[in-house]
Amino acid sequence: MKRLFKGGRVVDPANGIDGVHDVLIDGDRIAAIGRDLPVDGAAVVEIPHGLVVCPGFIDMHVHLREPGQEHKETVASGAAAAVAGGFTAVACMPNTIPVNDDANVTTYILAKAAEAGLARVYPIGAVSRGSKGALLADIAELKQAGCVAITDDGHPVATALLLRRAMEYAGMFGMPVIEHCEDPSLRGDGVAHEGYHAAMLGLRGMPGACEALGVERGILLSELTGSAFHVAHMSARASLRAVRKGKEAGIRVTCEVAPHHFTLTDESLASPIPYDTNMKMNPPLREAADRDAMLAGIADGSVDAIATDHAPHHYDEKKVEFDRAPFGIVGLETAVPLSLDRLVHAGLIRLPRLVELLSVNPARILGVRGGSLSPGAPADVTIVAPDLHVRIEASRLRSRSRNTPFDGWQLQGGVAATIVGGRPVFINSDAGLAV
């Protein structure tokens, strides 16, 4: 069937478009984009004033927990959370049980994703068998089964040698290596950012240098191997400095920042709720200078992508002593409101730059389709409502887990609709759109 999105602002930076256009979808493809396209038998969807049609958002860093930890999240519940959060596609990390170090696991995840029929799911395979850091996983088989990148996320690749080999080997297939950057010896048993607040609360710290050492290692090895290196969930200003220098030197390094790292600081460890385990993630909430550096990197183009590091945990697992709680928070359903509120309405960036961060660049880094509304591209569309006032309610999240630090937050900016392969898979009834 054909659908004509009529009269809305369209932001498609890949094609240099920012203005009122019509977008025609034919089946699962974008058919045309232009002013006053003929209706020609298509179902017309009037885009109300204030809504913006964008290429589908891609969250390149989520944990879907299936197989193995379905009490936290499943591929289906994660995909439901994704589309409710405006993401038409997600890339899921391999630290499932078993680890996605085997084509059978990849195939299983893709089957679950197809069954759910919501967001596209791009599995990311492990660098090493069991992510144990000793032997390379069967990377070619992972690629053939559908993996788009490799990582040992959850922790860094164990040795510089293994990371080097992984880059060389994956480079053969044009797959990027995504790295959880961290020096394990410097991290020790840290549970929070090493700063004043952790010091006063008596929480063991991990300094920003711990992350930056991992970033520097990866950049040096990317230079050595010529392969693409992507820094996951960057949080420290020293890491950003390293990425900037690497890019200036022409090294193939890219990076992502999570909304909590451009929104919160380590002050949240102390208030409003002291020792709130929903403020515990790795990398940790850092000090204001780091948060401000992430904002600056987003504004000046040094940061390539916004990714959530969506990490669902059951409430039982979080209702424990701070140092015993697992790291991580959910992020799929709060990323777009936080980005619009904290980046766009704060005057830091304009919408086209946000679409680059959420769509164009993730597609480019992972080498997947999407990221544009070019004719022939998959009809993956996110319609945002930048002025909609939303209230985050943990109890209403689609995710199976509720571990968000943003419960009760009022933000300006939301998602109006999410369309995957031409099918509307999420409509926000508050946004005034009738699809």
Add this chain to the structure above:
Amino acid sequence: MSAPVITHVDETPAVTSLRRKDLLGIADLAPDEISLILDTAEAMKEIGSRPIKKVPALRGKTVVNLFFEPSTRTRTSFEIAEKRLSADTLNIASASSSVVKGETLADTALNLEAMQPDMIVLRHPSSGACHLLSRICRSAIINAGDGMHEHPTQALLDAFTIRERKKRLAGLKVAIIGDLLHSRVLRSNIHLLTKMGADVWVCGPPTLFPTDITRCGVRATSAIEEAVADADVIMLLRIQLERMEGAFLPSLREYFNVCGMTEARLRRAKPDVIIMHPGPMNRGVEIASEVADGPYSVILDQVANGVAVRMGVLYLLAGGVEHETAV
């Protein structure tokens, strides 16, 4: 029920009750609340000097001492304080609790709560464990030491001891020397002493400094001579014997040479300096035996005062519980 008579009159406290259900840390307390606890403790200390050391203030109240870390001094001190106030007390140590069966702290607490205690005194290796209990329990929670965070009754008994000797806290130079990083005693004392106007110096090797510690209004130095110079109070903190792991210290011998409190170093302090230590002491590591046993030492006074201060805290918080349940 007979309320203890407040005998300390030169500083009338601005408040007559604590504005809280729990004692989680000194960080939350206002100066007038600290003064109230110290004044109440003075009245309590008198009870300890009577031939019959018991008042009925907490009769019919149940207090659970829930200790997840080994402790002799603090647990005994709380238990004596509770008994002198006629509370029904119950001691649970981690080895005998359900924790070894995998029960969470929250579940342990909720199960205890179901038996309607009035107060839970918690000692736990995790910083913030008391905050977790405070959020889920109706009972008053008293922090008897949580990880590296706070040990509020220790700081209160330290302040009580200083005030007993010096008649004031404001304007005193207090030097706190030792393993600053891992010490909950340090954090509680910094909060208390800075709130009460003391001039606080902290001293130790840089490997044992908490990050940005000077932001909370103290002066930091690694030169012990500077910390000790003209000090009114010197407080030594325990050096854990395993600190060579993690490369915090090369050796205990070297620590003693660099930061140990010796008689020679003591001479730089004021002539009427007092020496304090929260215990347990490592003689010949953070403190020379001659200093620990010498004329300036008030270390055993601290232990004695611990009972009075804890009686004061229990008494004041029990009043709070009555008030809450009446609402």
